[in-house]
Amino acid sequence: METSGHKVDKYYIKKVDADKKSIYCHHDLMGELLVPTHKHDKAQMLYAEGDVVFVTTETKSYFLPARHFIWIPSGIEHSIHPKSENVMMRNLYFPTDKDEDSFYKSEGIYPVNNLLLQMMLFTNQWNGDLKKGSPNFVIAKAIKAILPQICLTNLPLELPLPKDARLGKILRHIENNLGETILFADVAHEFGYSERSLYRLFQKDLSMSFIQYYTIRRILKAIELLLDRKLSVKEVAQEVGYSSVPTFSNTFFKMLGQRPSEYLSGEDILKKR
Known part of the structure; x- marks a missing residue:
């Protein structure tokens, strides 16, 4: 996404689900103060750095502080409101698999530990589709796989509307x-x-x-x-x-x-x- 005043790349509508089997990756400064209500076929892992991000679903208003991530399951309508344009957002969008762990079926906010932080840092240069079978796809898949094992506390950082x-x-x-x-x-x-x-x-x-x-x-x-x-x-x-x-x-x-x-x-x- 580009900074405000320029045409904003609506990648979250056009590109995320274009390849159903890929893991889609997007890192950027927020650049705009509202991503309007939308949904994806893929689940979203949104990590924030620098400031607070407000994520609103149909029933709740989530408060995502820096150095935490929110997991948004497939098909959940949501809007994203960063507190400032300086928020760095790191997004990984994952296809859903059959018989997934129950972790992936619920919205939740979790702190990022050092292991997960290093893995996210490793994705720093990636952008766009990670093709199934590619090394980067395998690494991103490992990030997803490790979440239920290390994210044991879903923080109560949401308020009902x-x-x-x-x-x-x-x-x-x-x-x-x-x-x-x-x-x-x-x-x-x-x-x-x-x-x-x-x-x-x-x-x-x-x-x-x-x-x-x-x-x-x-x-x-x-x-x-x-x-x-x-x-x-x-x-x-x-x-x-x-x-x-x-x-x-x-x-x-x-x-x-x-x-x-x-x-x-x-x-x-x-x-x-």
Whole structure:
């Protein structure tokens, strides 16, 4: 894809499925701030470097931080919104095989370990179709094969999209006040609900509680702020409404498996070639 202002190569519509048996490879700077809703016959492994990418399916909004990848199964409609044009995207599109491991049938976000990182780095110069039987095809196939064995934790970096317009207003209120401590009782009162009825609305529409939604949203915002590299861990904690850094750090660790300080010190390894 070329930078914004130029005609963008819609490879994801025209080229990915052109050869049904190939593994299609595409590495590039994002260059545009929206890849509109589309789907492929092939499954997609999207690795992001440099900033956050928002991936939206029919039911969920996924939040893909740098140094993670999302697996999108075959036939799932999705749109891609990078936070900035500086996101480096590395895509491998795989044909589906019969009797595949259940791993490949579900959407999910996973951290990239050193082994996978080195394998992705090896694909750095590839672009376009990797023909079945070619050495590069075999290597890419190995990347796919290793995923169920090393990607054991599907990170909860997604939020369901509300169907109820009333709930949409409440979620926007949460979004706009992440720097404050938001109490469930106060939200219920402000929007004219009993706590019981609002609890039911969250469970019915989002299949999660207010506190689950609120916690995930705060940590997702924290990841964005950490990636901006402008604030300290303590300042990031305060920006998302945590007065206690240890509490923030523990919550962050439960979701991502690493501390905010570890995340902050990570480097963008896969730069533009």
